[in-house]
Amino acid sequence: MSLYLLFDVGNTRLKWAAVESTQNPSDRQKKLWAYSGSISTKSLQSLELREELSDYIAKTVPKPDAIAYCCVAGAEVMTNLRTLFPQWQDLLWRQFTGDSTFKGVRTLYQDPTKLGADRWAAILGARALSANNTLVVSAGTATTIDMLGGNGLHYGGWILPGLSMMQESLPTNTAQLPQATRSNTYSQALGFGVNTNDAMIGGCDAAQLGAILRATQLSKELNHPIERIWLDGGNAKILAAEIAKLPQPLALSTESIEGLVLRGLWAWLVQQL
Template sequence: MSLYLLFDIGNTRLKWAAVESTQQPSDRQKKLWAYSGSISSKSLASPEHRAELADYIAKTLPKPDAIGFTCVAGKEAIQNLQSLFPQWSDITWKQLVGNSLFSGVRSLYQDPSQLGSDRWAAVLGARALSSVNTLIINAGTATTIDLLGANGVHYGGWILPGLELMQKSLESNTAQLPLAVRNESSNGFGLSTNNAIIGGCDAAQLGAIQYAIQLAKEMNHPVEKVWIDGGNAKILAAEMGKSKTQSSLSIESIEGLVLRGVWAWLLQNP
């Protein structure tokens, strides 16, 4: 049995998963991520936390046949990651970057080497799951929105502050606005300062998504599927589900879209 170990080092979280050769990135079974986990990306900077992570993974899994990863947290994070398993020194680490080639998908980015590797991995993950005109949203520290055509062309996308960054910027750069707390009554126009902030930040995110959907239609690539990943995925998916203008879209919150992309790429580059 072949085993692939996958890592996604984001600005906030380090995520990992192990998958068997009998599985495919298109699989939707619940047990797909039977071996998986997530910790703070900052933990990689701590020798103690690295030792704990390495010990946990090595004791949980058999030796993998390959390790694939993507990282947007800087070179030091990559070095710390690759120091985890000295006992597996014969395994090649394969890094997916923004200009990594993938059969069936290409990007129109002016300089693909500057395309965020997490965005590119999410595009590849989305392609593994569906082959229609797709909007790919990664709602994490930043919110990224990318358009992938049914023809396999990535038409670019947008990067905007994530929900927490928007909320914290209001707290940090104004004299009287507090750090808002999400609650169940945060719907529609806010009737309190707290709910006005939560609703306003949600509206900014949803407005960008709605504009992306409209723009894709004008480009003759009307969106049929929306994949949403990241820490705020369920929030945005729920809010989008309330919109009557998006009722015809297939909107789905999914975990591990970036990991799926790394996996799909690794299968093409064993």
């Protein structure tokens, strides 16, 4: 079995997947990520945990034909990542960066070297799934919103604090606000909170949704009305549930999907081989 091994190293989580070379980055089957996993990025700081991860992956999948990775967690983490498989020293690790080129997609970013590798990979992942005017929303530690035209042009985007970061900043920087907790009973999409906890949760949700709505408006003004919104990241399901309560057709065009960065890495790697 011929495989590609992919790593997405974020500030919070390290995700990996091994995909068969006979598969396609546009494949939507759940079994696509049969060989995949996720751990805390901090685990790479521990030699013992690195050895455990290396042993687990090496025993789970055969030696891959190629390895691709993107890392936004810093140089030390990147170095630790590349020491995982001493038994595969002959393999070339291909690093994906914000200025990595991809046939059919280009960015208007003034300095692509400053474009986050994970953002760029997610954009390519979205392109592998559809050729529509698209918003690519990664809802993780930070929330990033990027506009990709059906013409393959990335028009830029925004970076804002993620949901958890927003919520945690309120009690940290104020004297009387408590730590907010999202409960199973909370259901006030865009509604006004009638207690402090729901007011904080609802306010943070509304801020995220407001940015998405503003992005759809700007895209329309660019004559590229949004036809698809892809949501990825730890808070993607929360945002998808809130967007579903918005007026149509925005809700109908939104889908939460896992592994968008890994999918983009994969599509890029295929072009490199």
